[in-house]
Amino acid sequence: xxxxxxxxxxxxxxxxxxxxxxxxxxxxxxxxxxxxxxxxxxxxxxxxxxxxxxxxxxxxxxxxxxxxxxxxxxxxxxxxxxxxxxxxxxxxxxxxxxxxxxxxxxxxxxxxxxxxxxxxxxxxxxxxxxxxxxxxxxxxxxxxxxxxxxxxxxxxxxxxxxxxxxxxxxxxxxxxxxxxxxxxxxxxxxxxxxxxxxxxxxxxxxxxxxxxxxxxxxxxxxxxxxxxxxxxxxxxxxxxxxxxxxxxxxxxxxxxxxxxxxxxxxxxxxxxxxxxxxxxxxxxxxxxxxxxxxxxx
Amino acid sequence: xxxxxxxxxxxxxxxxxxxxxxxxxxxxxxxxxxxxxxxxxxxxxxxxxxxxxxxxxxxxxxxxxxxxxxxxxxxxxxxxxxxxxxxxxxxxxxxxxxxxxxxxxxxxxxxxxxxxxxxxxxxxxxxxxxxxxxxxxxxxxxxxxxxxxxxxxxxxxxxxxxxxxxxxxxxxxxxxxxxxxxxxxxxxxxxxxxxxxxxxxxxxxxxxxxxxxxxxxxxxxxxxxxxxxxxxxxxxxxxxxxxxxxxxxxxxxxxxxxxxxxxxxxxxxxxxxxxxxxxxxxxxxxxxxxxxxxxxxxxxxxxxxxxxxxxxxx
Numbered sequence: 079x080x081x082x083x084x085x086x087x088x089x090x091x092x093x094x095x096x097x098x099x100x101x102x103x104x105x106x107x108x109x110x111x112x113x114x115x116x117x118x119x120x121x122x123x124x125x126x127x128x129x130x131x132x133x134x135x136x137x138x139x140x141x142x143x144x145x146x147x148x149x150x151x152x153x154x155x156x157x158x159x160x161x162x163x164x165x166x167x168x169x170x171x172x173x174x175x176x177x178x179x180x181x182x183x184x185x186x187x188x189x190x191x192x193x194x195x196x197x198x199x200x201x202x203x204x205x206x207x208x209x210x211x212x213x214x215x216x217x218x219x220x221x222x223x224x225x226x227x228x229x230x231x232x233x234x235x236x237x238x239x240x241x242x243x244x245x246x247x248x249x250x251x252x253x254x255x256x257x258x259x260x261x262x263x264x265x266x267x268x269x270x271x272x273x274x275x276x277x278x279x280x281x282x283x284x285x286x287x288x289x290x291x292x293x294x295x296x297x298x299x300x301x302x303x304x305x306x307x308x309x310x311x312x313x314x315x316x317x318x319x320x321x322x323x324x325x326x327x328x329x330x331x332x333x334x335x336x337x338x339x340x341x342x343x344x345x346x347x348x349x350x351x352x353x354x355x356x357x358x359x360x361x362x363x364x365x366x367x368x369x370x371x372x373x374x375x
Numbered sequence: 376x377x378x379x380x381x382x383x384x385x386x387x388x389x390x391x392x393x394x395x396x397x398x399x400x401x402x403x404x405x406x407x408x409x410x411x412x413x414x415x416x417x418x419x420x421x422x423x424x425x426x427x428x429x430x431x432x433x434x435x436x437x438x439x440x441x442x443x444x445x446x447x448x449x450x451x452x453x454x455x456x457x458x459x460x461x462x463x464x465x466x467x468x469x470x471x472x473x474x475x476x477x478x479x480x481x482x483x484x485x486x487x488x489x490x491x492x493x494x495x496x497x498x499x500x501x502x503x504x505x506x507x508x509x510x511x512x513x514x515x516x517x518x519x520x521x522x523x524x525x526x527x528x529x530x531x532x533x534x535x536x537x538x539x540x541x542x543x544x545x546x547x548x549x550x551x552x553x554x555x556x557x558x559x560x561x562x563x564x565x566x567x568x569x570x571x572x573x574x575x576x577x578x579x580x581x582x583x584x585x586x587x588x589x590x591x592x593x594x595x596x597x598x599x600x601x602x603x604x605x606x607x608x609x610x611x612x613x614x615x616x617x618x619x620x621x622x623x624x625x626x627x628x629x630x631x632x633x634x635x636x637x638x639x640x641x642x643x644x645x646x647x648x649x650x651x652x653x654x655x656x657x658x659x660x661x662x663x664x665x666x667x668x669x670x671x672x673x674x675x676x677x678x679x680x681x682x683x684x685x686x687x688x689x
Contacts, residue, residue, distance in 0.1 A: 106480075106592075107480075107481065110477045110480055111481065111484075113477055114474065114477050114478065114481070114488055115488075117474055117492075118488055118491045118492065120560075121491060121492060121494060121560065121563070122491060122494065124503060124506045124507060124510065124560070125494070125506075127506060127509070127510055127525060128503075128506045128509075131506075131509060139514070139522075140514045140515055141522060142521070142522050142523070143522075143528060144522065144524075144525050185396075186396045186397050187397075189393045189394070189396065189397070190393060190394050190396075190397040193390045193391075193393035193394045197389065197390035197393065198387075198390070199387045199390035200387065202390075209401070212401075212405055212409075214673065215409070215669060216620075216621055216665070216668055216669055216672060217621075218621070218646055218650075218665050218668065219409070219412050219662075219665040219666070219669055220404065220405060220408040220409075220412075221649075221650075221653070222408070222412055222415070222661045222662055222665055223407065223408035223411040223662075224404055224408055225653060226658060227404070227407070227408075242404075243400075244404075245400055246396075246400045246401050246404070246405070248401075251397065276389070301497070304499065305499045305501075307501050307624060307627070308623070308624070308650060311632075312650070312653070312654070323499055323501050323502070326499075326501055326502055326505060327501065327505075327627070327631060339509050339512070339514070342505060342509070343505075343506065343509060346502045346503075346505050346506060349499050349502045350498060350499060350502055350503070353497045353498060353499065354494075354497065356497065357493075357494070357497040361490070361493075364496075364497065365493065365568060
């Protein structure tokens with residue numbers, strides 16, 4: 079009898095405890111979501127502000143209490159941004175530089191990664207270690223001399239100066255070499271026995287097997303061209319060769335001489351949208367590349 | 376046998392053919408700069424004499440370093456950079472850790488929120504810097520009916536008086552505050568990505584054991600989560616420090632190339648200083664400053680690695 083009483087009491091206690099646990103759990107979940115949603119709103123707010131500001135007219139933009147949605151949508155701001163900052167030309171420049179430098183960079187990277195992963199030659203490990211060591215050095219240290227060098231070469235104001243100095247990335251070689259090393263050597267030897275040439279083997283076997291990494295490199299390289307600012311500003315002086323980010327800091331002023339911020343925001347939106355599109359469609363590759371490299375662009 | 380040796384020899388030069396483009400480019404744009412930067416840095420008055428039309432004296436010494444540190448305004452840039460790094464790295468790391476832990480604890484909408492938190496990563500730092508400029512900017516400054524900008528309006532809801540964040544006459548600390556907000560906003564996605572990746576690979580058994588012992592949540596966080604995540608935390612802190620010391624484009628984004636509205640020089644960073652000297656054809660001083668920057672990054676990274684080796688649990 080006593081035993082039974084004890085056990086029912088125990089059960090009741092247990093039920094109470096689980097009920098308590100449930101309430102706490104719901105409360106904790108609620109707080110988690112509340113916190114995350116507030117943080118997400120803070121993260122997204124600048125993008126929202128960018129887009130709605132780009133659609134306002136200057137009078138509305140200058141209201142003492144800003145409106146959260148444009149009263150009259152001004153698509154014309156975008157047209158003005160394109161003409162004022164010459165965005166069309168800068169856009170074409172950036173696409174050209176991005177595509178050419180990505181293709182050339184992929185060729186150089188694949189060839190050297192193959193040499194480091196599959197071929198035997200004297201001093202291979204020493205050379206590879208030396209390459210990795212250069213990754214420690216901040217890029218600015220190279221920029222100074224490279225600026226002097228390209229000036230001596232007479233490359234200022236050309237597409238060459240925007241493409242060639244950055245073709246080799248030690249990090250990409252490293253990334254791809256690791257990938258190549260994972261492909262079993264037996265495959266290579268078998269291909270050799272069959273009389274397949276190295277280049278054919280590279281093209282038919284290694285490149286298809288390391289496609290995800292090659293896509294990551296392509297995206298990061300294109301984003302690099304899209305976001306580069308300091309180097310083009312240093313080595314180009316006309317819109318013929320400047321890249322899109324350089325056009326952003328141009329003065330967008332209206333007739334009264336004040337900065338026309340809505341038009342400026344339209345230009346900023348134009349630069350940001352392709353990045354969003356790339357992100358939405360190729361998110362997997364970007365995140366993979368990023369978590370391995372820790373570098374931007 | 377002879378055939379085999381020939382084959383090896385052939386392999387030797389074949390490898391170098393594959394490496395040729397990379398090696399040539401690296402020699403010109405990576406190896407030569409290392410030597411040349413050292414040469415220019417220790418070549419007294421390199422650049423300055425050339426600009427004045429004078430002959431270069433072949434005199435090596437530390438004159439450039441002395442000038443950079445003593446008169447060149449480098450110390451101000453160093454202080455600004457250090458301040459921004461010391462402020463932004465801890466704030467962004469802790470905030471990213473909290474967000475990552477919260478994200479890891481929810482199920483519905485986890486991927487959606489994760490995507491939102493990654494958004495600032497795929498942006499152009501100059502472009503979004505200009506958006507932050509617009510948000511903090513006071514339009515019609517000095518007139519009777521100024522628009523104080525959206526941030527001041529939001530702060531006004533909480534009863535704060537409008538602050539002059541970035542316009543002419545704004546205080547140094549207001550500028551630093553704006554930069555800190557922007558840099559943290561920009562640094563969060565990478566850190567969240569790495570830390571969340573770490574959390575998701577943590578063995579669930581540790582948490583189950585803690586649950587059986589009904590360990591309080593905070594204790595689970597400090598005694599299980601943080602130690603198990605310590606390699607990832609060390610990684611984001613080290614990359615954060617390196618990125619912090621190279622900070623430049625966020626400042627250009629918000630304040631423009633010359634930072635005119637806020638007194639130009641006073642807000643510059645080390646990288647900005649290097650580019651300024653380079654733009655003025657003072658290659659010697661730019662090189663000296665770049666070497667100092669490299670030395671600082673090297674030392675800080677070594678200290679970080681030493682500390683993290685002692686503190687991380689693998």
